[in-house]
Amino acid sequence: MKRILIIGAGRSSSSLTGxxxxxxxxxxxxxxxxxxxxxxxQQRIGGNVxxxxxxxQQEEKSSIAIQQADLVISMLPAKFxxxxxxxxxxxxxxxxxxSYVKEEMKSLExxxxxxxxxxxxxxxxxxxxxxxxxxxxxxxxxxxxxxxxGFESFTGGLVAPESDNNPWHYKLTWxxxxxxxxxxxxxxxxxxxxxxxxxPYNRVFRRTELIEIEGFGxxxxxxxxxxxxxxxxxxxxxxxTIYRGxxxxxxxxxxxxxxxxxGMTDDSYEMDGLKHMTRRxxxxxxxxxxxxxxxxxxxxxxxxxxxxSDIIGKLKWLxxxxxxxxxxxxxxxxxxLEHILKDKWKLxxxxxxxxxxxxxxTYRNQQTPxxxxxxxxxxxxxxxxxxxxxxxxxxxxLGIAAKFIPTIPEIYNPVLGELEQLGIQFSSK
Amino acid sequence: MKRILIIGAGRSSSSLTGxxxxxxxxxxxxxxxxxxxxxxxQQRIGGNVxxxxxxxQQEEKSSIAIQQADLVISMLPAKFxxxxxxxxxxxxxxxxxxSYVKEEMKSLExxxxxxxxxxxxxxxxxxxxxxxxxxxxxxxxxxxxxxxxGFESFTGGLVAPESDNNPWHYKLTWxxxxxxxxxxxxxxxxxxxxxxxxxPYNRVFRRTELIEIEGFGxxxxxxxxxxxxxxxxxxxxxxxTIYRGxxxxxxxxxxxxxxxxxGMTDDSYEMDGLKHMTRRxxxxxxxxxxxxxxxxxxxxxxxxxxxxSDIIGKLKWLxxxxxxxxxxxxxxxxxxLEHILKDKWKLxxxxxxxxxxxxxxTYRNQQTPxxxxxxxxxxxxxxxxxxxxxxxxxxxxLGIAAKFIPTIPEIYNPVLGELEQLGIQFSSK
Numbered sequence: 001m002k003r004i005l006i007i008g009a010g011r012s013s014s015s016l017t018g019x020x021x022x023x024x025x026x027x028x029x030x031x032x033x034x035x036x037x038x039x040x041x042q043q044r045i046g047g048n049v050x051x052x053x054x055x056x057q058q059e060e061k062s063s064i065a066i067q068q069a070d071l072v073i074s075m076l077p078a079k080f081x082x083x084x085x086x087x088x089x090x091x092x093x094x095x096x097x098x099s100y101v102k103e104e105m106k107s108l109e110x111x112x113x114x115x116x117x118x119x120x121x122x123x124x125x126x127x128x129x130x131x132x133x134x135x136x137x138x139x140x141x142x143x144x145x146x147x148x149x150g151f152e153s154f155t156g157g158l159v160a161p162e163s164d165n166n167p168w169h170y171k172l173t174w175x176x177x178x179x180x181x182x183x184x185x186x187x188x189x190x191x192x193x194x195x196x197x198x199x200p201y202n203r204v205f206r207r208t209e210l211i212e213i214e215g216f217g218x219x220x221x222x223x224x225x226x227x228x229x230x231x232x233x234x235x236x237x238x239x240x241t242i243y244r245g246x247x248x249x250x251x252x253x254x255x256x257x258x259x260x261x262x263g264m265t266d267d268s269y270e271m272d273g274l275k276h277m278t279r280r281x282x283x284x285x286x287x288x289x290x291x292x293x294x295x296x297x298x299x300x301x302x303x304x305x306x307x308x309s310d311i312i313g314k315l316k317w318l319x320x321x322x323x324x325x326x327x328x329x330x331x332x333x334x335x336x337l338e339h340i341l342k343d344k345w346k347l348x349x350x351x352x353x354x355x356x357x358x359x360x361x362t363y364r365n366q367q368t369p370x371x372x373x374x375x376x377x378x379x380x381x382x383x384x385x386x387x388x389x390x391x392x393x394x395x396x397x398l399g400i401a402a403k404f405i406p407t408i409p410e411i412y413n414p415v416l417g418e419l420e421q422l423g424i425q426f427s428s429k
Numbered sequence: 430m431k432r433i434l435i436i437g438a439g440r441s442s443s444s445l446t447g448x449x450x451x452x453x454x455x456x457x458x459x460x461x462x463x464x465x466x467x468x469x470x471q472q473r474i475g476g477n478v479x480x481x482x483x484x485x486q487q488e489e490k491s492s493i494a495i496q497q498a499d500l501v502i503s504m505l506p507a508k509f510x511x512x513x514x515x516x517x518x519x520x521x522x523x524x525x526x527x528s529y530v531k532e533e534m535k536s537l538e539x540x541x542x543x544x545x546x547x548x549x550x551x552x553x554x555x556x557x558x559x560x561x562x563x564x565x566x567x568x569x570x571x572x573x574x575x576x577x578x579g580f581e582s583f584t585g586g587l588v589a590p591e592s593d594n595n596p597w598h599y600k601l602t603w604x605x606x607x608x609x610x611x612x613x614x615x616x617x618x619x620x621x622x623x624x625x626x627x628x629p630y631n632r633v634f635r636r637t638e639l640i641e642i643e644g645f646g647x648x649x650x651x652x653x654x655x656x657x658x659x660x661x662x663x664x665x666x667x668x669x670t671i672y673r674g675x676x677x678x679x680x681x682x683x684x685x686x687x688x689x690x691x692g693m694t695d696d697s698y699e700m701d702g703l704k705h706m707t708r709r710x711x712x713x714x715x716x717x718x719x720x721x722x723x724x725x726x727x728x729x730x731x732x733x734x735x736x737x738s739d740i741i742g743k744l745k746w747l748x749x750x751x752x753x754x755x756x757x758x759x760x761x762x763x764x765x766l767e768h769i770l771k772d773k774w775k776l777x778x779x780x781x782x783x784x785x786x787x788x789x790x791t792y793r794n795q796q797t798p799x800x801x802x803x804x805x806x807x808x809x810x811x812x813x814x815x816x817x818x819x820x821x822x823x824x825x826x827l828g829i830a831a832k833f834i835p836t837i838p839e840i841y842n843p844v845l846g847e848l849e850q851l852g853i854q855f856s857s858k
Contacts (some may be wrong), residue, residue: 015503016647039791053559070759074715100525180564186698187692187695187697187698189698189701192718193718193720195713195714195718196700196701196702196714197694197715197716197717197718198692198700198714198715198762199692199715200631200689200690200691200692200715201631202629202631202689203692205691205716209586221500228701243709261629261631261632262629262632263616263627263628263629263632266616266627266629268615268616269616269618270626271625272618272626281624284624285624285625285626285627286626286627286629287626288626289621289622289624326497335626347647425614
């Protein structure tokens with residue numbers, strides 16, 4: 001009997017839990033889900049799973065739950081993984097997460113190894129499926145004796161075309177806080193044609209490029225975090241171009257950039273006097289004072305937005321000019337913006353989301369010497385607002401990996417193989 | 430005999446040391462200056478002072494020097510004051526600094542009080558003279574029974590008109606690192622006509638205003654840090670407008686904003702491949718890739734700078750397009766930019782600097798009820814690149830305060846009084 005503890009029954013946990021439950025008898029798994037709010041978790045996940053109250057901030061109680069598991073899967077917001085990891089280390093348990101490895105997590109490596117434990121991070125969609133699918137292709141290109149000249153990779157969690165009914169062409173399919181803070185994880189770094197390139201937060205949403213995916217239309221991509229660290233990880237020391245990005249529908253970034261420029265995504269301070277402010281006041285607090293100009297006029301003027309721009313429709317649709325109380329007593333600008341977006345960008349009961357991943361590999365056949373461009377794309381559509389494509393693509397790799405841990409260190413082939421059987425399959429061009 | 434230890438013999442220490450030495454016999458002071466580099470300190474300060482090697486990072490040696498003092502004046506870069514403060518607390522010594530009080534320093538307050546010690550921060554120019562001169566005026570306005578409607582205050586460390594011979598109309602008169610990082614201390618906050626206003630870093634250098642000071646011409650002011658915290662400190666709870674800013678000559682901010690926008694002032698990461706880069710490569714790493722466009726063309730296009738803009742002359746004059754090696758092996762963008770500026774904005778042997786401070790008080794006579802605007806300005810010109818106006822205005826308040834510590838808690842009258850005798854005098858309009 002292998003006891004698996006899933007911590008966090010949030011948006012991305014449903015498919016993971018479903019997968020594990022489905023295979024529980026076959027693999028002799030005993031599944032427990034821990035969450036702050038048992039009732040909400042039950043509603044989301046259903047009744048046929050062992051649910052326990054779990055609060056990672058309470059170390060003693062958390063320790064007991066973790067001690068009773070053989071494998072822990074953390075689906076908490078990324079910043080909490082390190083707390084889970086420390087307890088796993090203390091109680092000698094293996095750990096899976098779908099999130100980026102941060103410095104603090106990395107620093108545990110020697111101890112993890114020493115204890116003979118297996119911690120596998122970045123085993124979701126992005127990071128996760130992106131790594132595995134890229135590495136499989138890169139290995140194949142190298143094996144064929146080709147020289148890799150460029151690797152670009154984009155992923156986006158979007159709304160399916162049939163449910164796309166707002167001017168942003170976007171709805172929330174994962175933690176809305178991450179959407180508001182996107183781009184603030186550090187300066188964007190990448191390499192292009194052999195040159196190092198850096199983009200500060202205030203430029204990220206203007207330095208976009210358009211990407212066409214056959215059958216799914218046009219997307220825009222903005223650069224995502226530090227692509228340079230993948231040079232070593234993917235063993236691509238000499239690659240002239242490496243770039244990772246995020247996909248949105250065209251027009252999203254230019255409008256989102258207004259929030260970035262005005263400081264509405266700032267999470268570094270609590271706003272004063274929030275209790276008595278309307279959404280309109282909130283917007284106005286980022287604009288210059290003028291005795292007579294309207295908030296709208298000031299914003300368009302300040303941000304140089306022409307009267308006939310589609311940005312105006314997007315902003316108005318979100319209600320940032322409405323004389324409606326914000327309904328928060330305390331909060332950072334980012335938290336207020338999240339509060340506004342959460343309502344507006346919510347998936348309706350019949351909505352479907354869509355995951356899009358797109359890789360571009362450029363390589364040279366040293367014999368001929370033709371330069372070849374190969375595109376790989378993955379598009380997954382969700383079933384409903386609970387069983388989303390996001391939950392599937394984040395959760396299933398973790399569930400599949402749970403089967404192989406800790407026995408198989410080389411994990412991409414079995415995981416990708418089974419994902420394909422589950423309908424998560426790349427197309428290549 | 431009162432033993433005074435000055436830590437740090439940097440740019441702003443010369444006037445302080447001179448002042449203390451001049452009054453040493455009268456006040457029975459024994460002056461010691463501690464610095465990392467004794468030789469450089471000797472050159473700057475002269476021979477007739479007791480010099481000791483001092484490295485705040487070496488706790489044991491630092492403790493010995495501090496134990497031998499009755500009063501410590503820290504002239505180190507601001508981030509080191511907290512280390513000095515902790516040693517002063519440990520060894521029960523009084524402390525003076527010219528820098529802003531940060532959270533960590535504030536948290537020591539109960540212990541400072543309990544020990545009966547006297548720590549006085551913000552006793553330089555800005556913060557320092559600005560507080561004292563503002564409070565004196567505010568107290569007078571309140572005492573006269575007027576209602577204060579607005580307080581705006583601007584300070585700038587500039588170059589004197591007779592030494593102003595570069596297109597930026599700026600030279601370095603204090604720690605160049607602070608100039609590069611200006612505006613990055615947190616979101617700008619202020620109140621205007623009763624409304625809270627916030628400005629993120631990427632907008633600070635575009636939201637400027639012009640200020641005319643009779644006899645000295647036009648300046649531009651950009652907002653400085655959190656003005657809201659002065660509402661409580663100055664006891665101005667109901668004031669509709671409070672705003673603090675920094676002065677430059679017109680045109681500076683718009684050109685500086687190019688560096689901000691491109692990410693050249695980013696201090697959060699070390700650049701890759703710096704060793705082999707020229708200044709032109711440095712600039713290019715913040716611009717999009719293009720197979721044929723020049724770095725200049727890309728920058729002007731990216732930043733929307735017209736061909737005939739004066740920004741172009743400013744940027745070219747700094748040499749950021751030059752094919753000259755940077756000459757650094759490691760560094761953040763901010764450190765590289767500082768390295769470039771340090772050469773170009775250096776005071777020449779015959780150069781004089783200039784300090785400008787400008788306060789605007791708006792108040793209403795509740796009887797009449799006229800609204801009155803009162804301007805106070807202070808302009809101080811330096812003597813040479815060592816005895817700068819900056820060194821005077823930062824150092825002299827500390828030196829004067831040294832006389833009153835720890836006997837007089839209300840300090841502004843004696844300090845301002847004596848500053849006036851020393852020629853640092855406000856004009857009012």
